[in-house]
Amino acid sequence: xxxxxxxxxxxxxxxxxESASLYLPATDNAGGAVYTKWADGVEYxxxxxxxxxxxxFFFPQSENLMxxxxxxxxxxxxxxxxxxxxxxxxxxxxxxxxxxxVLDRVFLSEPVDSxxxxxxxxxxxxxxxxxRPADTCFCTAFGIDAAEPAGDVSAWKTECDLYxxxxxxxxxxxxxxxxxxxxxxxxxxxxxxxxxxxxxxxxLPLEGISLENFGKGKTKEYFDSPLWTxxxxxxxGCGTCTFVCPTCQCYDIKDFDxxxxxxxxxxxxxxxxxxxxxxxxxxxxxTQVERxxxxxxxxxxxxxxxxxxLFSCVGCGRCLSKCPISMNIVKVMKALGGEKK
Amino acid sequence: MQKVNxxxxxxxxxxxxxxxxxxxxxxxxxxxxxxxxxPRVFETSDExxxxxxxxxxxxxxxxxxxxxxxxxxxxxxxxxxxxxxTYSFNQLLTEHRFEREKVxxxxxxxxxxxDVQKLKALAxxxxxxxxxxxxxxxxxxxYDDAPVEVKGAxxxxxxCANCKSRKHVAYxxxxxxxxxxxxxxxxxxxxxxxxxxxxxxxxxxQGELSRCIRCNACRDVCPACTCEKCVFDNPNSGAENxxxxxxxxxxxxxxxxxxxxxxxxxxxxxxxxxxxQNIPLHLLNRKFIKDINTFYGEYQAGAExxxxxxxxxxxxxxxxxxxVFKKEAE
Ligand code: SF4
Ligand code: SF4
Ligand code: SF4
Ligand code: SF4
Numbered sequence: 279x280x281x282x283x284x285x286x287x288x289x290x291x292x293x294x295x296e297s298a299s300l301y302l303p304a305t306d307n308a309g310g311a312v313y314t315k316w317a318d319g320v321e322y323x324x325x326x327x328x329x330x331x332x333x334x335f336f337f338p339q340s341e342n343l344m345x346x347x348x349x350x351x352x353x354x355x356x357x358x359x360x361x362x363x364x365x366x367x368x369x370x371x372x373x374x375x376x377x378x379x380v381l382d383r384v385f386l387s388e389p390v391d392s393x394x395x396x397x398x399x400x401x402x403x404x405x406x407x408x409x410r411p412a413d414t415c416f417c418t419a420f421g422i423d424a425a426e427p428a429g430d431v432s433a434w435k436t437e438c439d440l441y442x443x444x445x446x447x448x449x450x451x452x453x454x455x456x457x458x459x460x461x462x463x464x465x466x467x468x469x470x471x472x473x474x475x476x477x478x479x480x481x482l483p484l485e486g487i488s489l490e491n492f493g494k495g496k497t498k499e500y501f502d503s504p505l506w507t508x509x510x511x512x513x514x515g516c517g518t519c520t521f522v523c524p525t526c527q528c529y530d531i532k533d534f535d536x537x538x539x540x541x542x543x544x545x546x547x548x549x550x551x552x553x554x555x556x557x558x559x560x561x562x563x564x565t566q567v568e569r570x571x572x573x574x575x576x577x578x579x580x581x582x583x584x585x586x587x588l589f590s591c592v593g594c595g596r597c598l599s600k601c602p603i604s605m606n607i608v609k610v611m612k613a614l615g616g617e618k619k
Numbered sequence: 620m621q622k623v624n625x626x627x628x629x630x631x632x633x634x635x636x637x638x639x640x641x642x643x644x645x646x647x648x649x650x651x652x653x654x655x656x657x658p659r660v661f662e663t664s665d666e667x668x669x670x671x672x673x674x675x676x677x678x679x680x681x682x683x684x685x686x687x688x689x690x691x692x693x694x695x696x697x698x699x700x701x702x703x704x705t706y707s708f709n710q711l712l713t714e715h716r717f718e719r720e721k722v723x724x725x726x727x728x729x730x731x732x733x734d735v736q737k738l739k740a741l742a743x744x745x746x747x748x749x750x751x752x753x754x755x756x757x758x759x760x761x762y763d764d765a766p767v768e769v770k771g772a773x774x775x776x777x778x779c780a781n782c783k784s785r786k787h788v789a790y791x792x793x794x795x796x797x798x799x800x801x802x803x804x805x806x807x808x809x810x811x812x813x814x815x816x817x818x819x820x821x822x823x824x825q826g827e828l829s830r831c832i833r834c835n836a837c838r839d840v841c842p843a844c845t846c847e848k849c850v851f852d853n854p855n856s857g858a859e860n861x862x863x864x865x866x867x868x869x870x871x872x873x874x875x876x877x878x879x880x881x882x883x884x885x886x887x888x889x890x891x892x893x894x895x896q897n898i899p900l901h902l903l904n905r906k907f908i909k910d911i912n913t914f915y916g917e918y919q920a921g922a923e924x925x926x927x928x929x930x931x932x933x934x935x936x937x938x939x940x941x942x943v944f945k946k947e948a949e
Contacts, residue, residue: 306830308897309736326744329895330832339832340862410762412744413652481761483652483747512658512684514839518895521834530861545862552852553859599735602836602893603679604655612651 280442280453280460281467287440290459291316291368297455298364298402301335303328313367322369324435326412327596331524332367332374333381336397339521340545343393343531347539358541359393362400366452369406372427373417373594377524378403380581380590384527402448405429407468407475414595416484416608422592425475434468441468484593484608491615492578493587500579501571505613510570512603517548519597519606520573525590528554549573574610620730620751620771623795625673631725631794632671632697633664641723642694645684647677653749654735660688660696673699675751678732678776680889682707683842689721696722701729702798703778705787706885706921707842712789713925714883716845726790728798731771731779734892738774742767777901778888781805788922805886809905828869830896833862837890837900843880850875873903881907882928885921914938914946 282290294300295316303323304314311325313332347354378398385394405427408415417424426432430449434441442460444450453460479485520526530547533540547554549572555562563569581590591607598606611617632644644667648659654676661667682704689696700708705726712719733756739746742758750757755771772780783805785798812820835851838844850856851872863869886908890900911918915929915937929937938946 306896307826308830309740310897312830340864410743410745412739413746413761414744478745478761481747482745483761511660514836516834516836516839516893518834518836518893521832522895532861543864545864547861551861552848553854556854598651598655600895602840604650604657608651609657 279463279465279467280456281463282440282442282456282460284435284438284440286459287322288318290440290456291322292318293456293459294366294368294452298366300366300368302368316368324369324406326408326410326415327371327374327594327599329522329596329600331377331522331594331596332370333377333524335365335367335401336378336394337381337385337527337529337546340543341393342541342543344542345536345539346542359396362397364400364402366402366404368404369433370403370427370429371408371594372405372422372424373415373420373592374524375403375405375428376417376420376422376592377594380525380585380588380592381527383585383588402431402452403429404431404433404442404449404452407432407434407471409435409471409475411475411478411482412595412599413483414598415479415482416487416593416595418479418482418485418593419487419489420589420591420593423476424479425472434471436471443468487608487611488615488617489578489589489611492611493582493589494579495583496579497575497583500575500614503614506567506571509605509610509613510567513550513566513570513605514602515550515552515566515569516602517550518600518602520548520550521546522596522600523591524594524596525577525592527590549576574607577607578611620675620733620755621673621728622730623673623728625671627794628673628699628725628727629667629671631792632661632699633667635697635723636661636664636667640695641697642692643688643696644671645681645688645696645698647672647679647681647699652746654733654738654746658684660684673727675731675733675756675771676735677701678734678779678892680704680707680840680842680887682711682887683840683845685711685717685722686845689717692721694721697725698722699725699727700787700790701727701732702785702787703729703782703885703887705789706784706919707887708921709789709924710883710885710921711842711845713921714845722791724790724792726787726793728793728795729779729785731775731782733771733774734776736897738769741769741774776888777891777899778886783886783919789924805905806909808899808902809909812902812906824870825866827898828873829866830898831863831869831873832896833860833869833872834895836893836895837898838876840889840893841880842885842887842889843883844876873900877903877907880904882911882918882930883920884908885919914943 300316301313303311304320306312310329311323345356345358385391408424430446432443444453528547529544531544550569577591635641644661647656648670649672656676658679743760745761747761748759756769757766759766781803783803784800786800850858884904
């Protein structure tokens with residue numbers, strides 16, 4: 279494990295940035311945080327969650343896939359993607375690191391999504407332990423340890439020091455480059471911190487929420503539940519929950535008419551929207567109840583069904599704090615699981 | 620902070636439900652925490668007693684739900700309305716969006732609603748309990764720190780900090796005392812932006828709107844946005860767009876929406892309240908309201924049921940286009 283005084287943080291960022299672009303949470307000037315490309319003067323903001331999740335790095339809200347050019351009777355197809363450069367993301371929370379695993383299973387399974395793979399291969403992830411989790415956090419339910427975040431490098435921050443531990447080959451290479459700015463220390467130096475975090479986690483209001491009733495083979499049990507009507511009653515169908523969610527992965531592919539050809543692009547879609555999966559015959563989910571059910575069944579039942587029991591929620595709590603009507607996956611889990619107070 | 624107690628609302632609604640005078644009650648339901656209130660339709664007095672809340676976190680405007688919820692019921696729906704909500708209520712009636720006979724409107728006085736984000740910024744993210752005090756809140760967190768005392772006035776929702784009226788403009792029954800139309804400072808920020816050069820103004824809005832994730836929460840919560848199918852959702856409209864791919868598209872959505880609600884927006888503040896990116900959307904709407912006041916005389920959408928907004932009304936006294944430019948030059 280390596281250790282660096284916080285007074286040298288800027289030098290550390292500078293050094294990382296020399297070999298690969300560095301991105302970290304910084305103020306969005308509106309009370310929130312947004313991953314920002316580091317440059318001199320950009321300050322790391324030690325907030326819990328950025329409003330937009332770091333999935334944007336690998337699966338951006340919209341991206342151009344290819345271009346079709348019309349030349350007389352011929353159509354020329356152009357591959358317009360750009361090869362990603364190496365980059366480093368600093369300060370990713372344990373929940374968000376886990377979300378990459380959820381996304382990987384979708385985009386890196388056959389047929390592999392080469393757009394996603396390209397970016398994923400060029401990234402080094404430095405995670406950050408959570409000293410002050412929020413009341414909306416429930417990562418522990420998914421077996422995530424906020425005191426030992428995964429990633430290529432794990433980081434812990436105290437009042438005066440930053441601790442860094444490499445978990446992968448990529449991580450070790452990065453830390454090797456920073457050796458002049460850091461000093462070796464024993465892993466046990468972060469143990470008190472970890473204990474403190476784990477104690478706070480035990481006090482979280484959502485601690486103890488159970489996933490026992492969800493996962494594989496539960497489709498029949500919940501699909502026709504009368505509770506969906508009540509739960510979705512106030513849902514606006516806005517899609518905020520899906521767009522701030524680090525694990526929501528649905529997209530639409532569309533053609534943009536440029537006048538002399540077509541740009542084919544993809545953009546995030548939301549199962550909460552009326553035209554989601556609209557096909558020639560129409561839409562398969564015509565009411566908000568059905569659309570609402572889809573979002574939660576996908577996370578709690580369908581995805582685990584197809585992915586060895588892994589859930590496609592990581593308990594980051596973004597949907598809890600951002601839904602305009604305060605309806606969310608926790609309320610759904612408690613109601614369906616019979617845990618409602 | 621609220622002067623009228625939850626139980627007053629609860630007993631009113633429960634009595635009417637039990638007597639069969641209303642079929643259901645549209646109110647605010649309890650959440651997981653002290654602050655995450657969800658709009659809800661209650662069908663029995665037992666449900667009400669278990670989950671109904673009226674506290675400082677009932678910022679959500681229930682008026683728009685009347686459009687869909689009244690259609691599903693045979694009988695009457697009791698709805699609780701704060702002063703600002705009654706303006707939306709009137710505006711929806713003006714636009715014939717629901718049947719008045721199907722609603723029993725109960726007006727509730729309001730002392731202003733709290734913004735959880737502001738509260739968390741002062742007290743910390745890990746809230747374990749919130750107690751109301753005379754001047755605001757006492758907040759305890761999970762971090763073992765001492766409870767934080769927060770002044771209510773410091774954590775008001777924007778719409779409440781600049782409240783235009785404590786007076787209810789429509790109801791069947793009022794609980795508690797009636798308030799008054801206020802002299803608010805709601806146009807101060809608009810004036811600050813008007814004073815910018817056009818370059819500064821463009822940069823300001825570009826900065827704000829560049830954060831937009833096009834989640835549509837602002838539109839979907841807006842009581843003036845009740846089109847059955849929004850052009851932005853309609854694949855046949857030619858304007859459908861799910862993600863802002865360019866800054867032009869970012870602006871287009873908001874400019875079109877602001878124009879579409881101009882003269883109909885009651886300034887209920889819901890768009891800004893729900894925006895996950897804290898974009899000050901109310902400023903766009905207030906600019907239109909201010910301009911309408913300047914060019915056509917004072918007009919408050921929703922103040923009176925059936926009033927005709929200047930933009931859809933013609934009078935001989937209306938300004939000519941050149942006068943608008945002259946006035947603007949002043
Ligand atoms: S659950 Fe909430 S955030 Fe999600 S679509 Fe419904 S209202 Fe919007
Ligand atoms: S469903 Fe909600 S809590 Fe779960 S990962 Fe998505 S945003 Fe986070
Ligand atoms: S959900 Fe867990 S990992 Fe994520 S921010 Fe909260 S405490 Fe940290
Ligand atoms: S609520 Fe905010 S982020 Fe969502 S579409 Fe409206 S302005 Fe954009």
